[in-house]
Amino acid sequence: MTDAAPMRPGGAMVEFSGVGLRYGPDAEVLSDISFNLQPGSFYFLTGASGAGKTSLLKMLYLAQRPSRGIVRLFGEDLVAMPRHRLPGFRRRIGVVFQDFRLIPHLSARDNIALPLRIAGVGEADLAGPVGEMLSWIGLGERADAFPPTLSGGEQQRVAIARAVIARPQLLVADEPTGNVDPDMAMRLLGLFEALNRLGTTVVVATHDIHLISRIENAQMMRLEKGRLSDPTGALRYPPNRA
Amino acid sequence: MLIPRVPVQHRRLLPDRRLSGPTPWIVAILMMLTLLAAAAGVGLARAANAIGDAIAGRVTVQIVTANPMTRAAQAAALRRAADTAPFVRSARTVEREELQAMLGQWFGSAEGDDPLLRSLPLPALVDIDFVGGDRAGAMAALEALVAREAPGARIIPHAEWLGPVARLIRSLAWIAAGLVLLMTLASAAVVIMTARAALGTHYATIEMLHLIGATDRQIARLFQRRIAIDTAYGIALGSLVAAAILLLVGWQWSGVTAGLAATASLGPVGWALLLALPLLAIALAALTARQTLLAALKKML
Numbered sequence: 001m002t003d004a005a006p007m008r009p010g011g012a013m014v015e016f017s018g019v020g021l022r023y024g025p026d027a028e029v030l031s032d033i034s035f036n037l038q039p040g041s042f043y044f045l046t047g048a049s050g051a052g053k054t055s056l057l058k059m060l061y062l063a064q065r066p067s068r069g070i071v072r073l074f075g076e077d078l079v080a081m082p083r084h085r086l087p088g089f090r091r092r093i094g095v096v097f098q099d100f101r102l103i104p105h106l107s108a109r110d111n112i113a114l115p116l117r118i119a120g121v122g123e124a125d126l127a128g129p130v131g132e133m134l135s136w137i138g139l140g141e142r143a144d145a146f147p148p149t150l151s152g153g154e155q156q157r158v159a160i161a162r163a164v165i166a167r168p169q170l171l172v173a174d175e176p177t178g179n180v181d182p183d184m185a186m187r188l189l190g191l192f193e194a195l196n197r198l199g200t201t202v203v204v205a206t207h208d209i210h211l212i213s214r215i216e217n218a219q220m221m222r223l224e225k226g227r228l229s230d231p232t233g234a235l236r237y238p239p240n241r242a
Numbered sequence: 243m244l245i246p247r248v249p250v251q252h253r254r255l256l257p258d259r260r261l262s263g264p265t266p267w268i269v270a271i272l273m274m275l276t277l278l279a280a281a282a283g284v285g286l287a288r289a290a291n292a293i294g295d296a297i298a299g300r301v302t303v304q305i306v307t308a309n310p311m312t313r314a315a316q317a318a319a320l321r322r323a324a325d326t327a328p329f330v331r332s333a334r335t336v337e338r339e340e341l342q343a344m345l346g347q348w349f350g351s352a353e354g355d356d357p358l359l360r361s362l363p364l365p366a367l368v369d370i371d372f373v374g375g376d377r378a379g380a381m382a383a384l385e386a387l388v389a390r391e392a393p394g395a396r397i398i399p400h401a402e403w404l405g406p407v408a409r410l411i412r413s414l415a416w417i418a419a420g421l422v423l424l425m426t427l428a429s430a431a432v433v434i435m436t437a438r439a440a441l442g443t444h445y446a447t448i449e450m451l452h453l454i455g456a457t458d459r460q461i462a463r464l465f466q467r468r469i470a471i472d473t474a475y476g477i478a479l480g481s482l483v484a485a486a487i488l489l490l491v492g493w494q495w496s497g498v499t500a501g502l503a504a505t506a507s508l509g510p511v512g513w514a515l516l517l518a519l520p521l522l523a524i525a526l527a528a529l530t531a532r533q534t535l536l537a538a539l540k541k542m543l
Contacts, residue, residue, distance in 0.1 A: 063453060063543060083543070084457075091455035101450050105257045115454045117252060162454075 011075050012036035013170060013201050014060065019069030021055055028067065029055050030226045037203065039169070042196045044212045045205040047223035053205040054098075054174055056223065060203060061095045061172045062086055074169070091119055094163035094200075096173035100155045102147040108158045109134065109143040115166040133161045137191070153184045160188060164195055171195060173204045177211065189214055246463045246470075246528075255447060256464055265436045265469075266476035269429060273480025273523060274487075276425040277516055281488050283418030284512035290412040297400040297408065299331070299372040301381070303388055305395040306365045316392035317366035323391050324370055329380040336367035426526065433473060433527045437534040440465050452542060462535040466528060473527035481520045488516075 014037035021030040030052045037043060047053050058064035059071060062078065071078045073089060081089075094115075102111050113130045134140045137157040147155055156176065163171060173192065177185035189204075189211055196202045196215075206212070212220060222229040303320060307313045317335055324333035341364050349359050372380040381397070388395050441448065444465075451461055495507075508516070 061453060063449075065543065083540070086543070087452075087455045087457045090453060095453055101446070103255065103447055103450065106254060110254060114255075114451075117249075118451065118454055118456045118460065 012072075013039045013074060015070070015072040016059075017070040017072075019059070019066045019071060021052075021059065021064065022067045028226060030066075030223075033069070033228050035221060035228060037170075037201055039201055040196070040199050041201055042193070042215050042218040043201075043203045043221055044215075044218055045203060045221045045223065046207070046209065046212070049207075051223040052226045053223055057172050057174050057203070057205055060170070061093050062090050091115070091166060092169045094166065094168035094171040096156075096160050096163045096171070096176045098175040098178055100147070100159040102155055102158055102162075104147050107144045107146055108139055108150065108154075111147065111158055112161045112165055114162060119166060129165060133165050137161045153180045156180055156184070156188065157191075160191055164191075164200070167198075168200060171200050171202045173202070175205055175207065177206060177208060185211065186214070246467050248463050248467050252460075252464060253467070255451070256444065256468055265432060266472050266479070268432050269473045269476030269523075269527070270480035270483070272425050272429045272432070273477045273520065274484040275480075276422055276429070276523070277481060277484035277519060278487060279418045279421040279425065280519060281484075281508060281512070281516060283415045283422065284508050284515060286411050286415035286418060288507060288509055288512065290408050290415060293404060293408040293411065297404040299374065299377060299380075300400045301370050301372075301384065302336075302398045302400065303368045303370060303384075303392065303395050304365045304398060305368070305392045307392075307394065308363070310363070313366045316395070317368055320368050320388065320391040320395070323387055324368070324384075327383065327387060329372055329376075329383050331371040331373045333371075334369045336369060338364060341367065426523070429473075429523060430526060430530045433469060433530045434534045436469055436472070437465060437531045438538065440469065441535065441538050448539070449542070458536055458539040461539060462532055465535050466532045469531040470524065470528040473531075474524050477520045477523050477527075 014035075016036075017034050019030065019033040020028045021033075022028045033056065045053050045056065055064065059066055060073075062073075065071075065079060069079075074092060076089075078089070103114070106114070109130055112133055113126050116126055116129065131140070131143075134143050137160065139145075139154060139157060139161075142150065142154065145154075147158070150158065160173075160176065163173070171192065176188055176192075180188065185208065192202050192204060193215055204211075212218060305313050305316050305320070307316060321333050321335050324330045342359050345362070345364075346356060346359055349356055351359055370384065372384075381399075384397060388397060448461055492508075
């Protein structure tokens with residue numbers, strides 16, 4: 001197993017330069033996307049439906065390669081990276097999907113434990129972190145429940161717990177509050193903020209403009225018709241947070 | 243490892259229900275037919291070899307001299323000379339009563355005591371088995387011996403009239419081998435279809451596992467194990483049924499002691515092959531499933 005190399009100090013965690021993406025022979029859904037994401041930062045990705053948010057996130061969590069341009073993640077070029085090296089990088093990224101994507105025949109506990117098991121963590125070392133995570137998301141009593149028996153908010157929390165249990169360096173969330181009530185949305189955002197304080201870089205795609213004002217120092221990326229709007233240049237040339 | 247080891251917690255990534263539905267039953271039927279075809283092939287091949295060995299070095303000398311006294315004397319002289327010849331393993335005079343009994347089956351007189359039969363001028367026959375090795379040299383030496391002891395007698399190699407039967411049996415054995423090959427390919431095709439169907443059914447789970455960092459090998463092992471177990475069940479069932487049929491046929495065959503049928507048997511090598519076939523089938527299924535799964539997973543990012 002070839003794991004990803006450590007990122008060089010002071011480097012951007014994610015670098016997109018002139019990235020374009022097209023599906024098949026159709027026109028590009030994303031064009032000339034360039035930005036840098038700094039370690040430990042918090043970003044919101046906004047834009048109208050169909051603007052390309054999910055496509056951009058897919059490239060971030062390595063479910064899609066760009067059609068053109070340069071994508072560097074953790075200091076390594078992902079466009080030319082051989083396929084067998086991708087799992088090592090994916091283990092450093094946590095993903096919260098809009099539709100949760102929990103495995104329905106696994107309990108909440110097993111869904112949350114999945115990234116650690118895939119990474120080869122032994123059963124004896126799993127119980128502690130998984131138990132803590134279940135308590136953290138307030139589902140300690142429902143650890144053995146299966147996803148179809150959980151509410152939407154509970155499923156969302158399990159999905160978030162699964163995304164963060166392996167302490168990813170980058171957390172990508174696609175409309176994580178789209179299926180929950182405003183109270184739950186704020187609680188989930190609180191979870192992301194807590195993770196960010198622990199050093200995780202967070203990227204949240206959302207329609208909800210009210211969420212953005214809740215996170216201090218969060219930066220915003222806005223997609224319009226497949227192009228990234230960055231009038232201040234803060235994404236391409238971000239301020240030094242050191 | 244025919245069935246890969248997968249931690250119990252990882253096995254739960256696939257639902258408990260069988261992946262492949264009818265796969266074990268189809269594999270069971272194919273395995274049973276494969277074993278029966280293999281058994282038939284081995285039995286026929288051994289029979290063909292036995293016949294070939296028997297007829298390759300055997301001739302019958304037919305003495306047709308008109309005078310019965312001379313005919314008997316020539317037969318006896320030839321038999322004595324052949325007994326001492328270095329190229330002859332054994333020589334036997336076919337008794338007149340034996341010939342009459344054989345002909346009696348066509349004349350409607352099983353005992354051969356038909357007056358008409360007794361009045362027939364039957365030739366004197368001497369069966370001769372050569373020692374192994376130089377058959378052409380033995381034949382030339384026999385021709386010289388016959389010319390000296392029984393001038394005018396005909397030498398009839400058994401290969402002339404039994405050869406086509408041996409070739410037919412050998413052809414049937416090859417056909418059985420072809421059937422074994424075809425059914426093996428059909429079994430592999432069933433495994434390939436099962437693996438692809440499993441990947442389609444569980445695409446969402448596989449995609450999720452990829453995205454959280456699972457390697458192709460980790461995912462393939464899950465499916466490979468399940469498919470190998472499914473096919474192993476089918477192979478075991480098919481093998482049991484085939485074994486029962488073979489034992490039944492073998493029990494009935496044991497009563498056959500004469501003629502060509504008596505030469506057909508499996509022998510230790512044949513039984514070893516039949517025992518090895520199910521294990522080879524499980525290995526083939528596991529290997530086919532693994533290659534199919536890895537090839538399909540490589541098409542995903």
